[in-house]
Structure formats: C-alpha cells, structure tokens
Amino acid sequence: MLNGKTAVVTGASRGIGKAISLCLARAGADLALIYAGSKEAAEGVCKEAKKLGAKAISYQCNVADWSQSKAVCDAITQDFSTVDILVNNAGATQDNLIVRMSEEDFDAVIGVNLKGAFNFTRHLARALMKSSSGRIINITSVSGLMGNPGQANYSAAKAGVIGLTKTVAKELAARGVTCNAVAPGFIQTDMTASLPQAVKDYAHTATPLRRMGSADEVAETVAFLASSQSSYITGEVIRVDGGLCM
Ligand code: NAP
DSSP: OOTTOEEEEESOSSHHHHHHHHHHHHTTOEEEEEESSOHHHHHHHHHHHHHTTOOEEEEEOOTTOHHHHHHHHHHHHHHSSOOOEEEEOOOOOOOBOTTTOOHHHHHHHHIIIIIHHHHHHHHHHHHHHHSTTOEEEEEOOHHHHHOOTTBHHHHHHHHHHHHHHHHHHHHHGGGTOEEEEEEEOSBOSHHHHTSOHHHHHHHHHHSTTOSOBOHHHHHHHHHHHHSGGGTTOOSOEEEESTTTTO
C-alpha cells in the first residue's frame, strides 16, 4: 500500500509515534524517525521497522528549534530519494492552571506542539510537493477542540495545529498534497500514565466507549490518511476519542 514511499514521523521513539511508525512500516513505507532524547528507544523502533523490511534511520532533533529542524530535514532529503508522508506527532505537556502557569511552561509547550509542526512542515513542504501524493498528518488533541482545565498552553497549541492544518491544506492542495489532523482522546501512553487516578477514572466515565484508546488505534487512522484511500480528504480533523468530544 505504501511501498516506495518515505514517511517522516516526529516523536517516533515512544507511544503514539512509535505505533504510527511501525504501522506505516507494515504498510510498506520507509521511515525517517525523529526523537528528542530517547536514542535507544528510537534505535529500537528502527530495528523493529527494519525487521518489517523498511529502510529506517533515526535522527535526534528538538522539533521546537528552527535550525536543528532545518538541518535534520536537509539530512532526510539527502538520505531518502523522496519524502511522501510527514506525521507531526511530537508533543509534550506541562500542565498548570492559568493562574499558576509560567511563561516558560507556556512557551515550551507551544514550541514543541505548534512550532514543531510548523518547522517540519515548512522545511519539508518543497520535498512533499515533489511527491506524486504528498500527505501531512498533524496530531492534535481533543484538548484543542474543547479546551481542558490545566492545559491552557497545550489546548492553545493543539487548536493552533488545527488552524495550521487547514491553511496548509488550502495552500498545498493545488500541488496534490493533502493535510489533515487526528485528534486523539485519552490514549494509553507515557503522557497519560502519570495522570492522577481521578483523571484516569474521569477518562473512563466521560468516554462513551468507557475505556482509554490504544496507540495502535490512533496509528490505524494515520495510516489511512497516509494512504491513497484518503485521496479526497484534506483539511479534516478526525477524532479518535471513543466519542469523548461529540
Ligand atoms: P509520549 O508517549 O509522551 O511521547 C512523546 C514523543 O514526543 C516522544 O517520542 C518524544 O521524544 C517526542 N518529543 C517530545 N518533545 C520533543 C521535542 N522537543 N522534539 C522532538 N521530539 C519530542 O506522547 P504520546 O502520548 O505518544 O503523544 C503523541 C502525540 O499525541 C502528541 O502530540 C500528543 O500531544 C498527542 N496526544 C496524545 C494523547 C494521549 O492521551 N496520549 C491525547 C491527545 C493527543 P523522546 O522520547 O526522545 O523524548
């Protein structure tokens, strides 16, 4: 399905990004995998992808940093003959109520979640336009759709990602590149593992399907958006949230 395509996945070392990477590899894609600090984990994902027959290379990069992102995107376009799929998945939270949130916590979360998606889209846009079927998939969140107490920074960043998605979809449509967003609800990863038990209980009761989702359930939706089966979908936000944000 994705044979001969190259996918760039940010935040590929763990959680949803790891699941996306392996799902795309199973579909036949080669992988450029971006991580921030988890070198061993990223190399482990590379190894698993290679066992599935993919070419896979990992790159260390703080996606919030414009110059580092540019250098890594340049390296990717040298190492792979095409770039066909970009998944902006890298994300981080630093939760606090608005009355206690520091400027640093606001800037850091906007930096990774929103500027990171901008940096990689900006630096790979020309390469994606050269592909016969460019695909950009941004991982946003239900927090960006409905807000969430304690997450002013994260909700603003993820809502920003939706605006970015729709604008890029409009700008690149004429070049055959689609751009969509996936909005997960509560998904079992490191990001949610540290939530207080009361919030985990809320996740179950507030979600109509009465459970948290798995990283693989998000990855399957991303793989669909990366494939030719989604060729007439652009500027869309698909929730993978068990009905949480209806
Ligand atoms: P996670 O398990 O905490 O993993 C985060 C990933 O992002 C890691 O690979 C990490 O790399 C990478 N990362 C963090 N800061 C980075 C930076 N500055 N530069 C480059 N990479 C960076 O998170 P997750 O739960 O899989 O979340 C993945 C995406 O889904 C995020 O965008 C998140 O906001 C979104 N999401 C998650 C949920 C959920 O319930 N889990 C819900 C809605 C949306 P290292 O391992 O190298 O640090």
